[in-house]
Amino acid sequence: MTEASQITERVGPMMRTSRSGRRRNQHLNFGVAIVGIVVMMAIFAPLLTRYSPIDQDFSATLQGPSWTHLLGTDNLGRDLWSRILYGGRIDLFLATVAVAAPLVIGTAVGALSGYFGGWFDVIVMRIADIVVAFPFYVLVISLVFIFGNGVGSIFAAISIVSWVAYARIVRAEALVIRSTDFMDALRVGGIGTVRIVFRHLVPNVVSQAIVYAMSDIVANIGVIVTLSYFGMGIVPPTPDWGSMMADGQPFFVGGYYGLMVIPALAVIVTSFGLSLIGDGLANVLRVKR
């Protein structure tokens, strides 16, 4: 590589930042604002509503929005606003936890696989191939079917399937980093292999995985909501956006659109916010390189 091309390579990304960095950071800010509001609403749910999300009131079923029930009530007289808030709690929590575990496991496995290569890499990558050979939804739904409904089995099913994506992303980056001069410099310096992998390799390869994690939360919300919609996910009466849509569906024809549309909007707005964060984060982290 000539010196000139090295210079353009290094200056390139920085110049890109200065031109459009502000706009890209707006993605991040806007996303953080949306997700921040949604998360706050979920956390402070008990302060934001007077009603329990599961108490039924048969004297007030299928009501429209009013000052007593902000978003109205469903066919069992449950307050819709409460159910949206509390439903967000379980969906967001589960989606986040089901990203954290695969992120950690996949990053560790991918880093070791990429750094060492050899038989460990072959075995890990063949397992990964097997997992990705199945469509994501099909595999997760089958696993939940095997494990049974509930939060624990959704978490397990998503984790088993989605660590693979992180392992592949991190492995590809690790393959590039492991043969750079600074890795050699660490070896010459007598730094141990474990230290090299976890203190030097991982911090240099993890950014792509973190960016992916943001879009993965969106995917997880989709899975959780879908499973619950099909009655395979979160067990009633615990409110969640998917089962709310399923519950509201029969009344859609009768003109009670809100029962289905409002939880759907909650899913869309949250996913939109998370996607914006992922987008903004991708640019911020790319600049740091």
Place this chain on the structure above:
Amino acid sequence: MSGSELVAEKISVTFATRRHDPGHRALTDVSLRVGKGEIVGLVGESGSGKSTLGRVIVGLQESYTGSVRFDGETLAHRRTIAQRRAIQMVFQDPYASLDPQMTVWQMLEELLVVHRIGGTREARRERCGELMRLVHMPAGLLDVRPAGMSGGQRQRVAIARALAVDPRLVVADEATSALDVSVQAGIINLFADLRDKIGLSILFISHNLAVVRSLCDRVAVICQGEIVEVAATQAIFDAPQHDYTRQLLAAAPDLP
């Protein structure tokens, strides 16, 4: 020439790219000596095997035949931590040889901790300050990451890192080639300084003959994996014996 002395004897390295491939011989029976406080230049064109020899000496290339002795001790192919400490390396590209995620202090301190040098955190901090002074860098840059430094500053940090563990020999593999001329001069003076001040031995790998001439005591010329000529610097430049050395000198544009 007593004391810490590097003797590499009959080093051969073969790179087999595929199974059943006889392989490409990168080095053939190469022998080289670097005395205490001596700066030896290793010159040759690209692909001649000079970097491979450097990597064998610092222990990065673990498969070779022959022996590397340092201070009379034969070094294992897979080096022990103490053996690593004695021989350090400075790489060509200062943009690639520092961990971009770490501050200078974090890099240096890690080495001190791993090699159990320095005791308390304050003592390590002080030692790192001294190292920075040794390579003519302001101690304030200890808390800066590589992205915040120029190429020359990064290379000085890379040298400080090599010196952090008190090595007795430093292999500088094209350590000035990626730098512009004025910065090069600073780094070369630094190497000469370090030899004078702390008695460091240096194996200076380069294709830049002008630099080698101004810095080195002796020069080894390597061609297609074999050392064809070793002599005092003056002798190499005034009266080259081998044809290849003459070609190399003739091809250098900036020499009189």
